[in-house]
Amino acid sequence: MIIPISDPADRRLDDYVRLRDVNLRKHLEAERGLFIAEGEKVIRRAVTAGYPPRSFLLAERWLDSLSDVLVDHDDVPVYLVTEQLAEEITGFHVHRGALASLYRQLRHGVEDLLGYDRLVILEDIVDHANVGAILRNAAGLGWRGALLSPRSADPLYRRSIKVSMGSVFSLPWARFDDWGRAIPLLNDHGFCTVALALTDEAVDLDQVRTMLTDRPGQKVAVMLGTEGAGLSRSWIERAEVVAKVPMQEGVDSLNVAAASAIACYVLR
Amino acid sequence: MIIPISDPADRRLDDYVRLRDVNLRKHLEAERGLFIAEGEKVIRRAVTAGYPPRSFLLAERWLDSLSDVLVDHDDVPVYLVTEQLAEEITGFHVHRGALASLYRQLRHGVEDLLGYDRLVILEDIVDHANVGAILRNAAGLGWRGALLSPRSADPLYRRSIKVSMGSVFSLPWARFDDWGRAIPLLNDHGFCTVALALTDEAVDLDQVRTMLTDRPGQKVAVMLGTEGAGLSRSWIERAEVVAKVPMQEGVDSLNVAAASAIACYVLR
Numbered sequence: 001m002i003i004p005i006s007d008p009a010d011r012r013l014d015d016y017v018r019l020r021d022v023n024l025r026k027h028l029e030a031e032r033g034l035f036i037a038e039g040e041k042v043i044r045r046a047v048t049a050g051y052p053p054r055s056f057l058l059a060e061r062w063l064d065s066l067s068d069v070l071v072d073h074d075d076v077p078v079y080l081v082t083e084q085l086a087e088e089i090t091g092f093h094v095h096r097g098a099l100a101s102l103y104r105q106l107r108h109g110v111e112d113l114l115g116y117d118r119l120v121i122l123e124d125i126v127d128h129a130n131v132g133a134i135l136r137n138a139a140g141l142g143w144r145g146a147l148l149s150p151r152s153a154d155p156l157y158r159r160s161i162k163v164s165m166g167s168v169f170s171l172p173w174a175r176f177d178d179w180g181r182a183i184p185l186l187n188d189h190g191f192c193t194v195a196l197a198l199t200d201e202a203v204d205l206d207q208v209r210t211m212l213t214d215r216p217g218q219k220v221a222v223m224l225g226t227e228g229a230g231l232s233r234s235w236i237e238r239a240e241v242v243a244k245v246p247m248q249e250g251v252d253s254l255n256v257a258a259a260s261a262i263a264c265y266v267l268r
Numbered sequence: 269m270i271i272p273i274s275d276p277a278d279r280r281l282d283d284y285v286r287l288r289d290v291n292l293r294k295h296l297e298a299e300r301g302l303f304i305a306e307g308e309k310v311i312r313r314a315v316t317a318g319y320p321p322r323s324f325l326l327a328e329r330w331l332d333s334l335s336d337v338l339v340d341h342d343d344v345p346v347y348l349v350t351e352q353l354a355e356e357i358t359g360f361h362v363h364r365g366a367l368a369s370l371y372r373q374l375r376h377g378v379e380d381l382l383g384y385d386r387l388v389i390l391e392d393i394v395d396h397a398n399v400g401a402i403l404r405n406a407a408g409l410g411w412r413g414a415l416l417s418p419r420s421a422d423p424l425y426r427r428s429i430k431v432s433m434g435s436v437f438s439l440p441w442a443r444f445d446d447w448g449r450a451i452p453l454l455n456d457h458g459f460c461t462v463a464l465a466l467t468d469e470a471v472d473l474d475q476v477r478t479m480l481t482d483r484p485g486q487k488v489a490v491m492l493g494t495e496g497a498g499l500s501r502s503w504i505e506r507a508e509v510v511a512k513v514p515m516q517e518g519v520d521s522l523n524v525a526a527a528s529a530i531a532c533y534v535l536r
Contacts, residue, residue, distance in 0.1 A: 137526050142516040167519065245533065251408040251435065258405050258529035261522065265513065265530045 002063075004080045008088045013079060015101035016057050019090040019158060026154070033104045035156040037166075040065050043100045045166030047073070051102040059083045062098040104156060108145070108174040114189040116144035116172075117219045118268065120260060121182065121193075123235060124151045124226040131155055132163030133257035134224065139167040141264040146173040147182070147221075183238045191221040195239035196263055197231045198253055202244035205266045211241070212267065222263045224256055270331075272348045276356045281347060283369035284325050287358040287426060294422070301372045303424040305434075308333050311368040313434030315341070319370040327351045330366040372424060376413075376442040382457040384412035384440075385487045386536065388528060389450065389461075391503060392419045392494040399423055400431030401525035402492065407435040409532040414441040415450070415489075451506045459489040463507035464531055465499045466521055470512035473534045479509070480535065490531045492524050 005013060015034055018024055029035055034054055037046040040062065047053060047069055056070065056078045063070070063080070070078055086094045113119060120138045125131050131153045135146055146155075152175070153160060155168040176182050186193050192215070194208055212218055223239060225231030230253075236242055245254060245262050254262070273281060283302055286292055297303055302322055305314040308330065315321060315337055324338065324346045331338070331348070338346055354362045381387060388406045393399050399421045403414055414423075420443070421428060423436040444450050454461050460483070462476055480486055491507060493499030498521075504510055513522060513530050522530070 133523065133526065136519075137522060140515050140519040140522050140526075141513070163523075165520065170518065245409070247408050248410040250438065251404075252433065254405060254408050254529065255401065255431075258401065258408075258526060261526035261529045262533045266533070 001074060001076065002078045002080055006081075006085065008085055012055070012077070013057065013081075013089050015054060016089050016099060017091075020092050025157070029104070029157075034101050035104050035161070036158045037100045037102060038094070038098070038158055038162055040098050042161060042166045043098055044069055045169050046100065046102050046161075049166075049169035051105060051169065054101040054103060055079060057081060057086060057089075057099040057101070059086060059094075059097045066098060106174075108172045110147060110174045110176055110185070113145040113147060113172055113174055114185065117217075118143040118264075119186075119191070119221045120146045120264065121149075121186070121221050121223040122146060122152045123149045123179075123223060123231055125224065125256060126151065126153050127227055128153045128157045128159040129163045130227060130255070130257050132160035132168065134260040135160075135171050135173065136164040136167040137257065137261040137264055139164075139171040141261070141268050143264050143268070144172070146171060148173060148175045149179050149182070150176060183235065186221050189219070191219045192241065193221050193223060193239040194263070194267065195223045195225075195231050195236050195242045196244065196259055197225065197236050197242055198244050198247065199236060199242055202242040204246055205243045205263060208241055208243045209266050220267055222260070222267060224260055224263075227256055269342060269344065270346045270348055274349075274353065276353055280323070280345070281325065281349075281357050283323060284357050284367060285359075288360050293425070297372070297425075302369050303372055303429070304426045305368045305370060306362070306366070306426055306430055308366050310429060310434045311366055312337055313437050314368065314370050314429075317434075317437035319373060319437065322369040322371060323347060325349060325354060325357075325367040325369070327354060327362075327365045334366060374442075376440045378415060378442045378444055378453070381413040381415060381440055381442055382453065385485075386411040386413075386532075387454075387459070387489045388414045388532065389417075389454070389489050389491040390414060390420045391417045391447075391491060391499055393492065393524060394419065394421050395495055396421045396425045396427040397431045398495060398523070398525050400428035400436065402528040403428075403439050403441065404432040404435040405525065405529040405532055407432075407439040409529070409536050411532050411536070412440070414439060416441065416443045417447050417450070418444060451503065454489050457487070459487045460509065461489050461491060461507040462531070462535065463491045463493075463499050463504050463510045464512065464527055465493065465504050465510055466512050466515065467504060467510055470510040472514055473511045473531060476509055476511045477534050488535055490528070490535060492528055492531075495524055
């Protein structure tokens with residue numbers, strides 16, 4: 001259902017307004033229960049993962065490459081606009097020329113993920129790019145799911161999705177309502193909780209790997225802390241193991257996404 | 269030398285115009301031989317690393333925290349502006365409220381780095397954030413330097429610097445003029461060249477580590493390819509080893525910065 005639109009004030013484009021305005025978007029997307037996917041590949045992955053599209057916003061040259069997706073959803077409006085109009089509405093140049101608005105769905109609860117053997121736990125990772133990168137790393141390295149603290153950034157925010165290359169659609173994730181329950185719950189379900197932190201008591205990550213080779217079938221939850229302050233004290237104290245990536249003198253630390261890549265690789 | 273400025277057209281602010289306009293900035297910075305550092309911590313690191321400041325652009329509340337730096341360079345103009353004026357000039361909200369313009373210096377030639385035992389080699393990494401992240405990972409994990417292909421993005425571009433957290437000032441790096449010379453030169457200087465690529469013939473990174481434990485003192489150069497196409501065929505063919513991070517089925521690949529973190533960790 002292709003609908004050419006030339007008026008930037010057309011209310012049918014309301015899902016797509018001011019995509020760079022994080023605060024506006026947070027409210028708008030939560031209220032309407034939608035999220036935005038950007039670029040042909042990511043749109044395709046969202047739809048394939050079963051998220052129902054609300055509408056598409058495309059410049060004409062993208063009609064062809066997405067034609068199979070559009071045919072499969074021929075009841076969903078396809079708003080055809082010029083790239084200039086797309087820029088006017090969204091507030092930035094849409095490099096990949098294609099946007100979709102899809103219905104949000106909570107796919108998993110925390111309990112659904114506790115049977116898996118490898119989980120990453122995100123404490124207050126507030127940067128969307130970091131959330132996306134961590135989920136991409138976890139998915140790529142064969143980890144099974146991600147659990148987020150209440151304050152961590154939204155995996156279905158446009159930037160998280162983009163950085164994750166759509167891994168947020170395939171990797172199961174859920175958010176804790178009550179962060180205080182997290183460690184007891186992980187313990188009860190047999191996880192070895194590994195806090196990643198640059199503290200004096202932390203052991204090298206390689207030692208944790210050695211320890212785990214003596215425990216075949218051991219479930220592992222790696223806990224990653226906020227970009228600024230690191231993992232909270234209470235998590236560090238209550239984790240079974242505190243581990244670190246040994247750092248070169250004079251360098252503060254790795255970015256949390258880089259640390260997640262190393263931890264997911266070493267403990268996979 | 270504190271100089272309050274209230275006119276956005278004041279030519280003394282020309283170093284700082286339209287910081288988001290990548291094309292404009294590339295030319296402007298090359299022509300004038302400058303680069304921009306953003307945020308108190310990064311400015312401090314640039315100055316400490318010995319790059320001479322041309323000027324500072326600060327909102328008033330940053331005068332205090334940078335006062336020692338400003339005193340040490342009291343012949344350098346400090347342009348005092350409102351945050352609104354800073355935004356008007358630079359084209360975005362300067363979150364960290366402090367900017368500095370510094371003189372570019374080519375610190376190293378390719379030859380200077382060939383004595384080191386751990387180098388990362390960047391082939392056509394065109395994304396500034398990826399260049400910054402790779403250099404930060406290399407520095408943090410104790411690698412000694414980075415060599416860049418002619419087309420790789422500029423480590424002294426504002427975004428590279430920011431993502432690297434200033435590691436571009438401390439980690440020696442240099443750029444090849446003649447990319448064809450790179451592999452022969454690395455071979456001549458005794459490097460084991462490890463191409464990171466997801467090809468069929470690639471061995472797991474852990475196997476490369478095992479191989480290297482049998483060669484004490486072996487110098488290693490890890491070669492990372494462009495975000496889209498990966499390393500060029502000729503590099504893959506001419507490397508001593510082609511290695512990969514084993515990927516979960518259905519996930520294309522890791523981001524090149526994440527791959528660099530894992531490779532620098534495993535082969536450190």
